[in-house]
Amino acid sequence: MTDRSTMETIARLVPQGARVLDLGCGDGAMLAHLQATRGCTGYGVEIDDANVLACVKRSVNVIQLNLDEGLSMFGDQSFDVVLQIDTLQHLRNAEVVLRETARVGRTGIVAFPNFGHWPNRLSVLLGRMPVTRRLPYQWYDTPNIRVGTHADLQLLTQRNGLQILDSFGIHNGRTVRLAPNLLASTSVLKFSR
Amino acid sequence: MLIAKPQSMHFAAVLPLQSGASIRDYALSYETYGALNADKSNAVLICHALNASHHVAGVYEGQDKSEGWWDNMIGPGKPVDTNKLFVIGVNNLGSCFGSTGPMHVNPDTGRIYGADFPVVTVEDWVNAQARLLDALGIQTLAAVMGGSLGGMQALSWTLQHPQRVRHAVVVASAPNLTAENIAFNEVARRAIATDPDFHGGHFYEQGVIPKRGLRIARMIGHITYLSDDVMNEKFGRQLREGIELKYSTQDVEFQIESYLRYQGDKFAEYFDANTYLLITRALDYFDPARTYNGDLSHALARAKCKFLLVSFTTDWRFSPQRSRELVKALLDNRRDVSYAEIDAPHGHDAFLLDDPRYMGLIRSYFDSIENEASKGQP
Numbered sequence: 001m002t003d004r005s006t007m008e009t010i011a012r013l014v015p016q017g018a019r020v021l022d023l024g025c026g027d028g029a030m031l032a033h034l035q036a037t038r039g040c041t042g043y044g045v046e047i048d049d050a051n052v053l054a055c056v057k058r059s060v061n062v063i064q065l066n067l068d069e070g071l072s073m074f075g076d077q078s079f080d081v082v083l084q085i086d087t088l089q090h091l092r093n094a095e096v097v098l099r100e101t102a103r104v105g106r107t108g109i110v111a112f113p114n115f116g117h118w119p120n121r122l123s124v125l126l127g128r129m130p131v132t133r134r135l136p137y138q139w140y141d142t143p144n145i146r147v148g149t150h151a152d153l154q155l156l157t158q159r160n161g162l163q164i165l166d167s168f169g170i171h172n173g174r175t176v177r178l179a180p181n182l183l184a185s186t187s188v189l190k191f192s193r
Numbered sequence: 194m195l196i197a198k199p200q201s202m203h204f205a206a207v208l209p210l211q212s213g214a215s216i217r218d219y220a221l222s223y224e225t226y227g228a229l230n231a232d233k234s235n236a237v238l239i240c241h242a243l244n245a246s247h248h249v250a251g252v253y254e255g256q257d258k259s260e261g262w263w264d265n266m267i268g269p270g271k272p273v274d275t276n277k278l279f280v281i282g283v284n285n286l287g288s289c290f291g292s293t294g295p296m297h298v299n300p301d302t303g304r305i306y307g308a309d310f311p312v313v314t315v316e317d318w319v320n321a322q323a324r325l326l327d328a329l330g331i332q333t334l335a336a337v338m339g340g341s342l343g344g345m346q347a348l349s350w351t352l353q354h355p356q357r358v359r360h361a362v363v364v365a366s367a368p369n370l371t372a373e374n375i376a377f378n379e380v381a382r383r384a385i386a387t388d389p390d391f392h393g394g395h396f397y398e399q400g401v402i403p404k405r406g407l408r409i410a411r412m413i414g415h416i417t418y419l420s421d422d423v424m425n426e427k428f429g430r431q432l433r434e435g436i437e438l439k440y441s442t443q444d445v446e447f448q449i450e451s452y453l454r455y456q457g458d459k460f461a462e463y464f465d466a467n468t469y470l471l472i473t474r475a476l477d478y479f480d481p482a483r484t485y486n487g488d489l490s491h492a493l494a495r496a497k498c499k500f501l502l503v504s505f506t507t508d509w510r511f512s513p514q515r516s517r518e519l520v521k522a523l524l525d526n527r528r529d530v531s532y533a534e535i536d537a538p539h540g541h542d543a544f545l546l547d548d549p550r551y552m553g554l555i556r557s558y559f560d561s562i563e564n565e566a567s568k569g570q571p
Contacts (some may be wrong), residue, residue, distance in 0.1 A: 019527075043524070049550045052533050056501070056557045063520060064534045073521045 005173025006111075006186065007033060010085060013109055013166070013190055014038060018080035021104060023067055023097070024087030027051050028060035035060070042079065068092045071100040079105045088112045088153075089144040095156065102162050102193045110157075114169060114180070114187040116149030121182075134185035150180050150187035157191050166190040195251030195268045195275065197224050197261060201291060202328055208286075208321060214311040218300045221325050222247045222284040222291030226267065227275035229331070235563070236279045236331045238322060239263065240339030240346035243414070243472050244464060246290035249282030250275065265547050272556035277563045278335065283325055285318045287471040295467035296397060308394025310467060315342070315479045319349045323357070335562050338362035340544035341511060342472070345479045348519070351496040352481055358498045360562050362555065365508055365544040367515035368489050368522070369480035374510065377417050378473040381410035385466045394467050403466045408457030410469055415456050420507035420540035428452060489518060490525035499529040501558045503551065505543040506536045531558070 007030055014020060017039045022031050025044025028051070034040035043061040046052050055062035065073070068091055082105030088094050089112050101108040113134050114120075123130035129139040137144065148156075150169060157164055169176035169184020176184035200223055207217040224247050229236060239249045241262070250267040253259040267273040267280055284292040287310055295310035302309075326334070337358050339347040344366025351361045370378070385391060388406030392399050416424075431448040432438070438446065445451045485491040500523055504516035513534050523530040535551045537543040543551070 041527075043530075049533075049536075052531075053550070053553055053557060056531055056533075056554055056561070059561045061529055061531050063524075063530070063532045065532075073517060073524060075525060078524070 003173055006170050009170055009173065009175055010083070010109065010111060010188065011038065013188075014040060014081050014083075016040075018042075019078075020081045020083060021045065021074065021079040022083040022085070023071075023101065024084060024090070025051070025055065025060070025062065026086075028055035028058050028062060030083065030085060031055075031060045032058050067097055070096065071104050074104040076103055077106055080107065081105055082108050084108070084110045084112075086112060089146045089148075091146065094146045095160065098156065098162075099160050102160075102191060106192060107165065108162075108191050109188070110153065110191075111170070111186055111188045112146075112148070112153065113144065114150045114184055115147050116151060116181040116187075117171075117185045118182050132185070150184065153187050153189055157189055162191045162193060164189060164191050195226060195264075196254050197226070197248060197251035199224055199247065199253075199291065202325060204321075204324060204328075206324075208317070208324070210311055210317045211314045212312050216286065216293070216311055216313075219286060219293035219321075220291075221286070221293075221321060223325060224248060224251075224261075224282045225329075226250050226280045226282075227278050229279040229329075233331055234333070234335060235277065236281060236326070236334050237273060237559075237562075238326070238334050238337045238350070239267065239273075239280060239282045240318075240322070240337065240343035240350075241282070241285065242339070242341040242343045243469075243476070244460070245343075246288065247282040247284040247292075248290070250280065263545065265545075266552070266555065272552050273338070273559050274556075274563070277567075278559070281326075281329070281331075283322055285313070285472075286321050287313045287468060287475075289463075289465035289468040294465065295394070295471065296465055305395075305397045307397060307467060310471065312474060312478075313471060314475050315345050315349050316353060318475070319346055319353050322346070322350075323354055326357075332357065334358050334360075335565075336360040336362055336559070338364070339366070340364035341366060341541065342476055342479075344511075345476070348496075349479070349481065351498050351500075352493070355495050355497040359565070360499050360501070360558075361496075362501045362503075362558065363516075363519065364503045365505055365511045365516075365541060366502075366519070367511045368482060368519050370476055371515075375477050377413060377510075378477055380413050382470050382473055384409035384413070385469055388466075391466060394470075396466065402461070404461035407461040407464055407466055407469065408454070411457045411460035411464075412453040415453060417510045418541040420509070420538060422507060423538050423540060424449065426538075489522040493519075493522040493528075494526050496523070496526065496528060500531070501554075502530065502532045503544075503554065504532075504534050505539070505541070505551075506534060507538050508541045508543060510541040 020042035022044045082101045120130035169180025170186040171184040245262040248261045250261040295306045337347045337350045344363040385406035388403035390401040391403040428449040482489040482492040504513040520532045
């Protein structure tokens with residue numbers, strides 16, 4: 001997921017000079033990239049100590065918070081873009097955080113592993129949970145507590161009254177617009193209130 | 194080993210205080226570590242909390258166990274690296290470690306100040322510190338840093354002198370004290386003021402020290418600096434001696450009692466009673482949002498610098514929630530801010546202790562400050 005081409009594909013959805021909040025920002029690579037190449041400003045949110053340190057090391061603003069406790073610290077529509085890259089699947093309150101993303105940001109961008117990708121379907125059809133490059137975990141040790149497909153994410157977004165601005169997949173760093181629910185390992189959704 | 198040399202600077206000019214009173218002919222004790230670079234861009238001011246001083250780092254020549262109170266944080270090769278930074282520690286007005294305080298002579302009356310020492314606030318301290326920097330020829334600080342009450346001073350620097358600070362590191366601090374916090378301070382103050390040896394604050398002439406009050410004040414303070422967990426781990430229900438109960442109401446029975454009495458005794462030997470009242474009052478009064486109808490975001494709009502805030506999960510005296518309030522107000526103002534919540538067991542005391550996550554974070558933040566300073570960036 002963190003490979004360069006995937007990061008750049010998502011970065012292209014972020015306007016020049018945007019004020020960005022990156023929820024679950026990891027080591028801050030995305031924000032550093034957006035700051036360096038697109039003149040963006042903003043903050044990352046992380047729960048993990050090592051990632052917080054990594055952000056401080058690369059001079060990326062980072063706020064240590066548990067996203068499952070909500071985004072009350074952030075004002076309504078206070079960011080141009082709120083990113084949730086490979087974050088939603090780890091959250092207990094995934095639906096709440098999705099709504100909060102749209103409250104805090106004028107635009108929300110969510111990317112997460114698509115369980116509808118055909119090798120995953122095949123694996124389940126053969127009676128086993130999928131283990132792939134994109135989903136390298138066993139069913140018993142996966143941190144991905146929310147398992148969904150590209151279509152599921154679209155449905156959830158719509159059910160929360162959010163407007164889908166763009167919807168596609170990414171696979172091996174390439175954008176997938178044809179049948180992304182079947183052909184892409186990563187699902188990407190851009191939405192707003 | 195870093196050898197610290199305390200210095201003192203005399204200020205003849207009147208310093209107007211927030212209360213409307215003023216003070217003149219005062220001295221500030223301070224120490225500096227490292228070297229100021231040519232363009233004077235590497236100065237870091239360290240602000241102290243309740244019972245600390247200008248002796249931040251290093252040891253005094255020929256004195257064992259004389260390490261500065263933040264020696265684990267500051268020094269050559271330490272997270273705040275004095276090989277690269279010029280670090281200043283200053284003792285605040287009203288304290289009892291060398292700067293002018295209630296135990297000194299009031300130039301207006303020729304008598305010891307005692308209870309007549311003017312009430313000083315965090316803002317007054319910051320103004321006094323700014324005058325010291327003026328005298329040292331330092332216009333802009335690379336960073337101002339402090340924990341607890343020291344963090345309040347660091348924050349206040351960014352509001353009172355926003356153009357003179359590039360970074361503020363605010364550790365285990367708060368935008369003001371809660372009612373519970375003021376309540377603890379009040380218990381400590383009453384313990385001191387009701388000690389028969391206090392004499393309304395004019396005990397120096399009587400040749401006595403209100404040690405009983407100071408001991409109790411320290412005991413209650415100490416309880417609030419620790420966490421329940423760490424106290425249980427350290428002392429639990431251990432008896433001081435043997436395994437049999439003494440069935441005594443006044444003897445020391447449990448280890449924790451012994452520990453608190455020891456801490457109280459130690460403190461009463463070196464701390465000044467009037468200083469304790471003054472400093473706890475400064476804590477109580479600090480509230481930058483007060484003049485903005487309690488709107489902290491509005492109050493922090495004046496700050497221009499970059500911030501690092503750190504809190505500790507088990508700190509219930511200056512809880513993470515209070516630091517988050519500061520973070521939120523800075524976010525509202527679109528300031529550059531990073532915030533870390535360190536999961537340490539030690540309560541408020543954690544800000545003075547070694548924790549690799551905490552130390553690593555401060556080190557990395559100061560690395561980036563040093564890089565800026567060496568590149569000459571604003």
